[in-house]
Amino acid sequence: MNNDGLGSWSTLNASLEDIAAENGTDFLTPQDGFDHELSPYDIADILISISILLISIFGIIGNGTVIWLLGFCMKRNPFTTFILHLAVADLGALMSLSPLSIMRILTLFPFFTFYNNLFAVFENLLWFMYNTGQYLLTAISMDRCISVVFPLWHRCHRPPHFSTLVCATxxxxxxxxxAINLIVSIFNILQYTIFYHLLMNAILCLPLMTVSTLVLFRKVYFRSQQRKKGKALTAILLALLFFLFLAFPLTCIVLICFFTPFVDYNVRSVVISVGLLCSCLNSSINPLIYFLIGRNKRARSRESMKVILQRLFKEEENCREEEEVPVQTRM
Incomplete structure (x- = not known):
């Protein structure tokens, strides 16, 4: 049974092997590791996979709590609609990474085998959720950027169901x-479509997120100087920074591997695993950000997550209203 995709975490490496074969470069296949003891690369993969699995458990609990509270226990507003959909995307990514981690560990041993189709289901689900989270965070960053640069226009001229329409789109x-990537790969219409997809994401999303992050950082900095705390704005800024430093490197790693097919198979596999670990951390950390930023440090009693989220997003609305009152007065 062919385990190429499983042994290399992703069919990304399988595509890279095809490129290397065209260039006359040989790669160590996963089956080669079944005839001897686990190599240091295999041990590193196992440790990273276990770390991903453990982090995913906490991330699933955190994002599940956020989804439950924002979706069923709190009144939604345009801002929390974005946060709810982002939590769903993060939850989906973690629920894809968990079985992938388990299968990755088990397929390092010769007595465990899985069909590549099973791995492909979770792999495509992972990329679907990963890309959705990236697009959602880009939309959130642009929305927050407009809200702080043009607060009056953002509040008065924004369509009532704009957030819902953007998320659905x-x-x-x-x-x-x-789906296009999956169909193209199944029928072998065009090779390496995932790389072009990720390259397009990097070209479109990275500049927008970087500019928005700089604008929000400037706004948060001056707010701290004026002793006006916008906690929700700070939370989004941290989420953007963590995405740029944790989630986006996975895209960079895959693109680098695409353009350097001569790199050893084992090294490439471990590097991709590290990228997935960073992405797992990013998908798990947002609920922790909401908790740390939204909690009342002076409160003596322990607050529930619902109270913390209510304070976090209610304060953002109050801050926006305070910003608009002076503008309306001057008019």
């Missing part, structure tokens, strides 16, 4: 792109 576009 992002889910549809991400699904269609994932």
């Amino acid at each position: 992002i889910w549809i576009i991400s699904f269609l792109l994932t």
